[in-house]
Each structure stands twice: as C-alpha cells, then as structure tokens.
Amino acid sequence: MTRIGIVGAGAASAAAAWALDRWLDDATITVFEKSGGLCGRAATRRNGDVTYDYGANYLKADDDRVVELVTETLDTDGLVDIGEPIHTFDGEGTVSPGRDADDHKWSYERGLTQIAKRLVGRTDAAVHRDTRVTAIDRDGDRWTVSIGSERRGPFDILLCNPPAPQTAALLAESDWDDPLRADLIDALEGVAFRTVWTAVLHYPFRIERPYYALVNTDEGHPIGWIAREQCKRGHVPDGESLLIVQASHDWSVAHWDDPPEENVAVLARMAGDVLGDERLATPDWTDHQGWRYAQPEDDPPRDLLRAAEDHAIYCLGDWTIGTPRLHGALRSGLDTADRVVASL
Template sequence: MTRIGIIGAGAAAAAAAWAIDTHSDATITVVEKSGGLCGRAATRRRGAVTYDYGANYLTAADDRVVDLMTETLDTEGLVDIDQPVYTFDSASHVTEGRDTDEHKWSYEQGLTQIAKRLFGRTAATVHRNTKATAIHRRGDRWEIVAGAERFGPFDSLLVNPPAPQTAALLADSTWDDPLRAELTTALETVDFRTVWTAIVGYPFEIERPYYALVNTDKSHAIGWIAREECKPGHVPAGESVLLIQASHDWSVTHYDDPPAENVTRLAEMASTILDDERLATPAWSDWQGWRYAQPETDAPTALLRAAEGHDLYCLGDWTVGTPRLHGALRSGLEIADRVRQSR
C-alpha cells in the first residue's frame, strides 16, 4: 500500500489528501504545526462573532474548484457575499470599483470549513500542533522529523508550507542529491508579501454600499478593509467587524511593534478612510501577522517538477502563480493527479 506524507494542513494539502484518498488505497499522514486547519484561510470565533482573518473569501475562478465546492462538498452553510468591492487611493478617496469576482464564498462557520470538510471525507491521520523541523531521504523513501518524533517512511512526500519555509526544511534534509541544494536556493528567493492584519469590532452597524475597499494606487499604509458582517451568519445584527490589512511596506516596518499600537494605528487610519471617527476606538480587537501572506514572484517550476521525480511534491498557491485561495485548492488537485499517475 502506498504511504503518503504531507507537511501542513492548508487548503492545498486538504484538496490533495481528498483527491488521493478518493481515487486510491493510499494511507495519508499529515503533520500540522498549528492547532487548526486550512492555513491562511483561517477563521476565529469571538462569542457570537465569526471572522476569516486570513484569506477573505473563495472565488469561482477555477472550474475544478467550483465543482469541488458545489458538487463534492456539502453546501450547507455556504454563503455568498452580495456587496461589491470598492476602491480607495492614497488620499483616502473612495470610489466605486470593478468587482470582477462572480462569487465571493465563505461559510457561516468560516473558511476553515473547506479543509475540515475535505479532510473529513478522508481516512487521513492529521497530527496537529506538530511542527515539522526537517525532512530526510532514506533510500527511496521520505521521513518527516518533528522534534523528537519521526513519521514515515513515505513513498511520496507533499510539502504545503510557503517557499521560504520549505527551503528551511530542505536545508536540514539528508537528501543526498545535487537537486536539494539547487532547489533550496531557488525557494529562498521566492518573494512573499507580508501582511499585518487588525480585526476590530463595534457595537453598532456600519452602513456602507460595499463589502470591502482595496487600495489601487498601492500608496496607502492600508491595502484592504473588509466588512465581515456582509457574510451571512458571521456578525450579529446591530454589530460590525472590520478586517484591516496593512500594506506590505507598513507590515514589514511595524511587524514586531506592540500589537495594541498597531491596532490603534490601523483603526485610526480606517476611520479616516470610512469617514467615521467612531471607528478609531473599537470595542474589541484581535490581530494576526502573516509573514508569508501572498507570493510575489514566480516559483521555480522546472526545479519543482524535477523534485517530483524523487517523489517530493511542493504545493500551494505559490507553486501555480495564483496567489488566492482557489489557486491553492487547484494546486492540491493537480498535485494529487501527478502523485496518482506516478504510482
């Protein structure tokens, strides 16, 4: 029986695990450093409030992903954001935008439902709070090292973390092949956008004709503001929740500043953009720093394919040049195809 190891339980890994499990008799073992699932498509709950604090929604930009969401997975709780996305510039001037996304999907329970439902349809064993620290090649098999724990051997190894984190795993690998060093160096040079996010809640409704605002001239400290109450089931009536994503430059500069100070700064700037001074003093707040939020440069595709010849597969939105949630899911489905074809 084929044994598959997966590092990371993000959206790509979940899609790959489902597709492999559905079409083969492979055994699948997943190690995930956090206590949750779905990676940057992350959801938290605060009392009666639910908010997606990483990826904001899933689009219908890929046919296989649409089929996965609407035909394969249970659509109970699947919600679509009706309001459009507007734009704002460096002077905080808001204008109607061009909303090109046909659908903006989440779930009443949040985007983590994607991975939960996919893994729930498999027999995969998922080890949460288990951080992979290295990968080893033993003959023609792979092994995952997670502190004092060892997982494997595996016939194929799928690696879901962003390129720089995958490079770190390879750097400590015992894989004795010239491709290891070449691939490690190439992955270290894949650039990612850093995003520091503030989540702020208010005991009143914010009346606006849009779901979100995106900064189009890339000259503002804030890149994106979204109204979580536009997602059915996320925010109780009479309340509002804003997700405020800082720009890359601002996020890098302030990444290690005290979170409370960052939240205050971002809330004040958001209040100016939305022209409502009440928004400068939220009733509650949360935050998240994403050091590797979105890929900015192309992946070394030729080297990634060469690694697949050694049963090592990298997956995630950064591998397919589509830095959005549907890109991650598509990556997982395509990798599953190639894993099955190799066996």
C-alpha cells in the same frame, strides 16, 4: 500500500488529501500541521457569537474545477455568497465605486476553514495537529519527517504545503544527498512573498456602507484592504460590526516588530479616516495576526519542482502555480494529486 505524508494542512493539502483518498484505494495518508487548525492562511476565529475570516477573505469562482468541488462535491449547507461589491480607495483615502470583478465571493457561515474541514472529513487521513515538522529527510528510497528529535515515516511520497521559504528551511535541515537539494533550497529561498499585518476591529454598532470591502489600488496607502465581515451571513450578530483591516506590505514590514496594540490602534484610526467615521478609532474589542508569507509575488521554479517530483517529493500551494489566491491553492492540491496518481 502507498504511504503518503503531508507537511502542512493548508487548503492545497486538504484538496490533495481528498483527491488521493478518493483515487488511491491502497494509500494511507498522514498529515502533520504545526497549528491547531486547518486551512492555513484561509483562517477563521470565533469570539462569542462573532465569526471572522482573518486571513484569506473569500473564495472566488475563478477555476471551474474548484467551483465544481465547492458547489457540487462538497455539502453546500452554510455556504455564503457575499452580494455586496468591492469598491476602491486611493493613497489619499478617497473611496470610489469600483472593482467587483468576482462573480462569486464565497465563505461559510462557520468560516472559510470549512473548506479544509469538509475535504479532510471525507477522508481516512490521520491528521496530527500541533505537530511541527522540523526537517524532512530521504531514507533510502523513502522520506521521513522529524518532529523535534523523533522521526516519523517512512513515506513513499511526501507532499510539502508550507510557503517556499519555509519549505527551503526544512530542506536545509535535511540529510538528502542529491545535488537537486541545494538548487531547490536556493530557488525556494528566492521566492518573494508579500507580508501582511492584519487588525480585527469589533464595534457594538452597525456600519452601513454600499460595499463589502475596499481595496487600495494605487499602493499609495498604508492600508491595503478593509472588509465588513457582517456582509457574510452568520458571522456578525445584528447591531454589531467587525472590520478586517489588512495593512500594505511596506507598512507591515516596517511595523512587524512593533507592539501589536500600537499597530491595532494605528490601523483603527486610519480605517476610520478612510470610512469617514471617527468612532472606528475605538473598537470595543480587537484581534490581530501577522502573515509573514501572505501572498507569493514571484513565478515558481517550475522546472526544479518537477525535478523534485521524480524523487517523490511534491511542493503544493498557491505559490507553486503563480496564483496567489485561495482558489489557486485548492487547484494546486487537485493538480498535485493528479501527478501523484499518474506517477503510480
């Protein structure tokens, strides 16, 4: 029997767990997730009758294997394809028609987390939520994980889904006695990520625009992205609106420690300026989320990651393949499962 441990329940982990459960008859899979949800930065919340994706905004059809997974393997009930285009705005807040290069922009009526829920739901994996792994260790020729003072395992194979700096922190707490460990820590600590502070703004009236979202293309504005969540079927009741406003990296870093209510108020005013509607400065309810490691910006240390796999530890996630989008995370999970199976 092959015992597989997975740290983190992001989209990559969900895809890997599904594939490994399908291809390995004798495997047991255990997933440890620090939060109460699945799918990592592809995150969904609900407030009353409103559903909103407040991390990744949608899944694009940019990988044939992922498209097949979503449209043929998984149940398509509730799958939503956003029809409205994406327009652009510049540093002055001027909106222009524009950047709709994505053939499909998918979510679900119940939100993007459905991807991970549907994948993991097809497996016999044991998923431990609200369980934070604090260290990973090599115990002979197997791996263990630490949950506070308690160790879990051993595992023949370990998959790590956290962003590179967080995986480095886990390795830094490890007793793994191999020169590769120090090289991995140094390399993973050096992988740069964009930081994004997100405001969620709800209004008791309809905001009508000819686009689903606006993206800032010249990096000259404090806001990087504004999306109308009501363009996703089933997310926002008729007569209401909800905006997802994502700040630029520089603004997010500069205001990371500011009071959240102040950040929300500033982003609401700026969104109102871009959309030309002063009413948007006063939403009737709000939410927020800071994403410290929102999008990888550097190429991954591929040689070191492959060397680590010789020791039965695999890193996965969009950052490991240099494709900082949800489809990249899913593809990473599928490709990682391929390599695990090949190793056995």
